[in-house]
Each structure stands twice: as structure tokens, then as C-alpha cells.
Amino acid sequence: MSNTLWYPYTAMFPAPDFPVVKRAQGTSLFLEDGRELIDGISSWWAVIHGYNHPVLNAAISDQVSKMAHVMLGGLTHQPALDLAQRLVDITPVGLNHVFFSDSGSVGVEVALKMALQFWLNQGLGGKTQFLAFDNAYHGDTFGAMSVCDPIDSMHHLFSGQLSQHRFCPTDADAVEALLKDHHQTLAAVIIEPLLQAAGGFKLHSPQFLRDLRQLCDRYNVLLIFDEVATGFGRTGSLFAADQAGICPDLMVLGKALTGGYIGHAATLATTSIFNTFQGDSNRILMHGPTFGGNPLACAVALASLDVFFNDHYLDAIQALHRQLQEGLEAIHHPDIVDKRCIGAVGVLEMSPTYSLKKIQDHCLNNGVWLRPFGSYLYIMPAYTLRANDLATLLGQIATGL
Numbered sequence: 001m002s003n004t005l006w007y008p009y010t011a012m013f014p015a016p017d018f019p020v021v022k023r024a025q026g027t028s029l030f031l032e033d034g035r036e037l038i039d040g041i042s043s044w045w046a047v048i049h050g051y052n053h054p055v056l057n058a059a060i061s062d063q064v065s066k067m068a069h070v071m072l073g074g075l076t077h078q079p080a081l082d083l084a085q086r087l088v089d090i091t092p093v094g095l096n097h098v099f100f101s102d103s104g105s106v107g108v109e110v111a112l113k114m115a116l117q118f119w120l121n122q123g124l125g126g127k128t129q130f131l132a133f134d135n136a137y138h139g140d141t142f143g144a145m146s147v148c149d150p151i152d153s154m155h156h157l158f159s160g161q162l163s164q165h166r167f168c169p170t171d172a173d174a175v176e177a178l179l180k181d182h183h184q185t186l187a188a189v190i191i192e193p194l195l196q197a198a199g200g201f202k203l204h205s206p207q208f209l210r211d212l213r214q215l216c217d218r219y220n221v222l223l224i225f226d227e228v229a230t231g232f233g234r235t236g237s238l239f240a241a242d243q244a245g246i247c248p249d250l251m252v253l254g255k256a257l258t259g260g261y262i263g264h265a266a267t268l269a270t271t272s273i274f275n276t277f278q279g280d281s282n283r284i285l286m287h288g289p290t291f292g293g294n295p296l297a298c299a300v301a302l303a304s305l306d307v308f309f310n311d312h313y314l315d316a317i318q319a320l321h322r323q324l325q326e327g328l329e330a331i332h333h334p335d336i337v338d339k340r341c342i343g344a345v346g347v348l349e350m351s352p353t354y355s356l357k358k359i360q361d362h363c364l365n366n367g368v369w370l371r372p373f374g375s376y377l378y379i380m381p382a383y384t385l386r387a388n389d390l391a392t393l394l395g396q397i398a399t400g401l
């Protein structure tokens with residue numbers, strides 16, 4: 001394979017020899033060489049319905065015949081208006097305003113910018129820092145990188161170029177200690193609620209999120225939920241915020257927003273944040289991704305939500321959860337350090353010396369697509385994955401370890 005195409009997160013020397021996918025259907029990837037793979041990770045957790053879904057296909061082709069794209073600057077259109085309203089209806093009560101962008105990272109940038117400007121708009125320009133968490137991952141752009149775990153994330157090379165923020169463990173006492181000392185310089189706390197995904201699939205309790213809400217209120221600091229990975233059912237509820245029963249001040253959605261069809265993101269804000277953005281031109285939100293609110297993305301996102309509710313995905317996620325939990329429980333290997341399950345997520349954490357390349361190759365050779373990284377072997381399938389396919393997948397992990 002040539003090295004003209006530069007792949008993400010990939011050593012390019014020698015040029016990688018990746019399987020070529022020719023088409024995808026349901027939860028299967030069909031390779032050019034004729035093989036079929038059961039997809040265990042739904043294309044970075046976004047393709048929650050599986051591939052080539054008839055309802056999503058119809059929504060997007062219907063929309064493309066009307067207009068593929070129209071800018072939201074100075075113009076508007078029904079798909080964006082409808083999706084904004086739909087998101088307000090299904091997210092925690094209090095999030096009433098929706099800003100669209102084209103990727104999760106940019107959605108996070110927008111949330112950080114809104115938080116800073118919320119304080120600026122009230123004459124509080126000293127609140128310029130964020131409190132984020134050890135093992136956090138919020139994206140690959142510079143603002144997002146600055147709130148990723150500064151040591152363990154893949155961005156440590158750039159630490160000298162990043163704004164400096166504060167980090168602590170997902171522990172209420174640690175948060176309180178930092179807020180007590182630094183609340184005057186802190187704009188917001190940002191967290192991936194319940195599940196820190198790309199930073200190592202670490203879990204924390206709904207109670208911790210309630211504690212965070214209280215602490216943020218007490219110390220006058222905003223709370224941002226990055227639900228790019230957790231949103232749309234992944235942790236077992238529609239949003240992770242639902243399990244805590246709280247409303248953040250800002251919330252970011254991405255990945256599964258469009259059912260994995262097109263990159264898109266939404267940043268939702270409360271009315272008290274939104275209302276500070278009125279007055280002279282200095283108070284306007286100066287952000288405008290060219291493709292923010294793209295009609296194809298909005299149309300397919302609306303169809304994705306219809307399918308989510310019509311097909312009772314929360315029940316399907318519960319069934320997947322039980323099978324993942326029982327399946328992982330039955331897998332034994334001396335290098336397994338921890339087993340974790342939440343919603344439609346199953347994780348085996350291996351000892352740092354264990355090479356997961358072996359299991360990835362074994363699965364690939366036996367009809368299963370998984371892409372472990374670091375010491376984590378994880379399963380985050382489409383919610384439409386059938387029980388017998390999940391059983392096959394778990395069986396290959398068990399024999400391949």
C-alpha cells in the first residue's frame with residue numbers, strides 16, 4: 001500500500017497495510033478480499049444503527065435532492081431549526097439553545113469559548129482557566145487538547161504550546177480543594193460524564209456528577225458535559241446526565257449525533273449563558289464553522305433519533321449490557337487487570353506488558369473487527385448488533401487472548 005494517504009494515529013513507516021472495506025451493511029464490514037467482519041466498535045462509536053440503514057439512507061437522499069448545503073450565516077433552514085428543537089426537547093431541562101459545528105473537537109472548542117465569554121460578558125475577565133480530569137480526552141484541536149490529560153494523553157508533545165489548566169482525579173474532595181483555592185480564575189469544569197472514553201475507559205458514579213453540580217454552583221464555576229462519546233445511549237441512558245439527574249450549563253454532542261453518517265456536533269447552552277451574549281458587538285459569539293448546521297447532517301440526525309426511539313434502543317442497550325457483562329465475566333486470562341461494563345460498552349484492561357496486537361490480528365483473521373489501544377481491549381458496538389454476533393465476538397476474544 002502506498003503512503004500517499006496519511007492515516008490518523010498511525011505509524012506511517014512502513015506504510016500500513018490496512019484491510020480495504022468495500023461496503024458495509026448492518027453490523028458487518030465487507031472487505032475487498034471477500035471477507036466479512038463483525039464490527040465491534042461501530043467506527044469510533046458513532047455508527048449506532050449499523051451501516052447502510054434504510055431509514056437514515058432515505059432521510060439523507062431525500063434531503064440531498066432538496067439541498068445538500070446552505071450556510072447558516074444570514075440564512076436559515078428547516079432541518080437545522082428542527083434538529084435544534086429536537087435536541088432541546090430530549091436533553092436535560094434547562095439546555096435551551098443549540099450551536100452547530102462539524103466535529104466533536106470543534107463542539108468542545110465552542111463550549112470552552114462560550115464559557116470564557118460568559119464571564120467576560122459580565123466583566124469577569126479573570127476567569128480564564130478550566131478544571132479538567134486526569135485521563136480526560138476532549139479532542140485533538142488546540143483548545144480541546146489543552147483540557148486532555150496533560151501527561152497520559154497523546155498530546156503531551158505540545159504541552160508547551162497549550163494553555164495551562166488544572167487537573168485532578170474524579171473525586172469530589174479533590175475538586176473541592178481546587179475550587180476553593182482557584183474559583184476566581186476558573187471559568188468551568190469540563191468532564192466526560194460517567195465514562196472517560198478515549199483516555200482509558202474509566203468510570204465514575206452518577207453521585208460524583210451530582211457533587212460536581214453542587215460544587216460548581218457553590219463556587220460560581222460553570223459545568224460542561226462533553227457527551228460526544230456518552231451521548232445517545234452509550235452509557236445506558238439517552239445521555240449520561242440523565243443518570244445523574246442534573247443539568248450541566250453546557251453540553252457537547254457529536255459522534256453518534258448523525259448515526260455516524262456525517263461529522264457533526266452540537267453545543268447546547270442554558271438560557272442564563274445565552275442571555276449574556278446580547279448587547280454590543282463585543283458580546284456576540286464569534287464562531288461560525290462553514291458547515292455548521294449542514295442540512296444533510298441535520299436531516300440524518302433527525303432520522304437517527306426517530307429510529308432510536310421507534311426501535312426501543314434503550315432496551316436493546318440493556319440486553320447488550322447484560323451479554324457484555326456475562327461474556328466478559330466468563331473470560332479468564334492472567335494478564336486481565338480489570339473488567340468494566342457500562343451501557344453498551346465492555347472493556348478488558350490488560351497488564352501494560354501484554355501485547356494487544358496479537359488479539360487484534362486473531363480477531364481480524366476470524367471475522368471480527370476490534371481495535372484495541374494502549375492496554376485496553378474494548379467493545380462498543382452498534383445497538384443493532386445481534387446476540388449471536390456478539391457471542392461470536394466474545395468467543396474470539398476468549399480464544400485469542
Ligand SMILES: *Cc1c(COP(=O)(O)O)cnc(C)c1O
Pocket residue numbers: 103104105106108137138139140192197198226227228229230254255263
Ligand atoms: C471523539 C471525542 C471528541 C472529539 O470528536 P471529533 O469528532 O473526533 O473531533 C471529543 N470528546 C470526546 C469525549 C470524544 O470521545
